[in-house]
Amino acid sequence: MKKSGTLQLQLKFHFSFNIVSLTMFLVKTWRQTAFGVYGYMNFTKPAFLEHSKNFKPEETEVQIPGKNCIVTGANSGIGYAAAEGLAQRGATVYLVCRNKERGEAALSQIQTKTGNQNVYLEICDLSSVTDIKSLASRFSEKNVPVHVLVNNAGLLEQNRVTTSEGFELNFAVNVLGTYAMTELMVPLLEKASPNARVITVSSGGMYSTPLTNDLQYSESSYNGTLQYARNKRVQVSYIDQFSNDILDSRRVQYPTSTRMVTFKYSVF
Numbered sequence: 001m002k003k004s005g006t007l008q009l010q011l012k013f014h015f016s017f018n019i020v021s022l023t024m025f026l027v028k029t030w031r032q033t034a035f036g037v038y039g040y041m042n043f044t045k046p047a048f049l050e051h052s053k054n055f056k057p058e059e060t061e062v063q064i065p066g067k068n069c070i071v072t073g074a075n076s077g078i079g080y081a082a083a084e085g086l087a088q089r090g091a092t093v094y095l096v097c098r099n100k101e102r103g104e105a106a107l108s109q110i111q112t113k114t115g116n117q118n119v120y121l122e123i124c125d126l127s128s129v130t131d132i133k134s135l136a137s138r139f140s141e142k143n144v145p146v147h148v149l150v151n152n153a154g155l156l157e158q159n160r161v162t163t164s165e166g167f168e169l170n171f172a173v174n175v176l177g178t179y180a181m182t183e184l185m186v187p188l189l190e191k192a193s194p195n196a197r198v199i200t201v202s203s204g205g206m207y208s209t210p211l212t213n214d215l216q217y218s219e220s221s222y223n224g225t226l227q228y229a230r231n232k233r234v235q236v237s238y239i240d241q242f243s244n245d246i247l248d249s250r251r252v253q254y255p256t257s258t259r260m261v262t263f264k265y266s267v268f
C-alpha cells in the first residue's frame with residue numbers, strides 16, 4: 001500500500017513536471033515564432049522599404065537650425081547616420097563618442113560632407129557613470145537647451161566583463177548609460193520645452209525575452225546575446241516609465257510613436 005502510494009506520488013510529480021516543461025517549451029516556441037514573424041514584418045530591410053512608402057518628404061526634409069542635438073555613439077553606424085542627417089538639416093550637433101580618434105574622424109567627415117560647422121565632439125565612455133556625470137556638468141556649463149537627445153550608443157559584449165565601477169559591461173552601456181544620460185539631461189531638455197525629444201535606439205531583439213530582475217545577469221550562466229536582448233527590453237521599459245513620470249508631473253503633452261528599431265518618445 002505504502003509502495004503504491006509512493007509510486008502514485010512519483011507518477012503525479014513526473015506527470016506535472018512534464019506538463020510544466022511542455023508548457024514552458026510551448027511558450028518559448030510560440031514567443032520565438034511570433035518574434036520571427038513580427039521581426040520579419042517590421043525590422044528587416046524589405047519591411048523598412050515598405051514602411052518608407054508612407055514617409056512624407058515634407059516631414060523628413062525640414063530644416064532645424066538653432067536646434068541642439070546630442071547623439072551618443074555617433075562615430076559609426078546608426079548614430080553616425082543620425083548625426084549626419086541632423087547636421088544636414090542645419091542643427092547644432094554634439095557627437096558623444098568614447099574614442100577621440102574615431103570621434104574626430106566622424107566630426108571632420110560630417111563637417112565636410114554637410115558644410116555645417118556647428119558640429120562638436122564630446123568624449124565620454126558611457127559605461128562609466130562618473131564619465132557621464134562629467135559630460136552632463138560640461139553641458140550644464142554650456143547652459144544651452146537640448147532639443148534632441150539620441151541615446152544610440154549600444155554594445156553586445158559576449159563575455160561577462162565588469163566595469164571599474166562594478167557593473168556588467170552590456171548593462172552599464174545599454175541600460176545604465178541610457179538612464180544616466182537621460183536623467184542628467186532633464187534640466188537642459190526642460191530648457192527646450194515644449195519641443196524636446198528623447199529618442200532611444202532599442203532593438204527588435206528585445207522581443208525574444210521577457211523582462212527580468214536579474215539586470216546584471218549574475219544569477220545564471222552568462223549569455224551575452226541574451227543579456228543584450230534583456231538590456232534592450234529594459235531600455236524601452238525605462239523610457240516608457242520616464243515618459244509617464246514626466247507626464248505625471250504635468251510638464252508635458254504626450255504623443256508617442258514606435259517605429260522600426262527606433263522608439264521615439266516625445267517628452268515635453
Ligand SMILES: NC(=O)c1ccc[n+]([C@@H]2O[C@H](COP(=O)([O-])OP(=O)(O)OC[C@H]3O[C@@H](n4cnc5c(N)ncnc54)[C@H](OP(=O)(O)O)[C@@H]3O)[C@@H](O)[C@H]2O)c1
Pocket residue numbers: 072073074075076077078079096097098099102124125126127128152153154155173201202203204205261
Ligand atoms: N545594426 C543593427 O542591426 C541594429 C539593430 C537593432 C538595434 N541596434 C541598435 O542601434 C544602436 C547603434 O548600433 P549600430 O548598429 O549602429 O552599431 P555600431 O556601429 O557598433 O555603433 C555603436 C556605437 O556605440 C558606441 N559605443 C559602444 N560602447 C560605448 C561606450 N562605452 N561609450 C560610448 N560609446 C559607445 C560605439 O563606439 P565605438 O566605435 O568606439 O565602439 C559606436 O559608436 C545600438 O544601440 C544597437 O543596439 C542596431
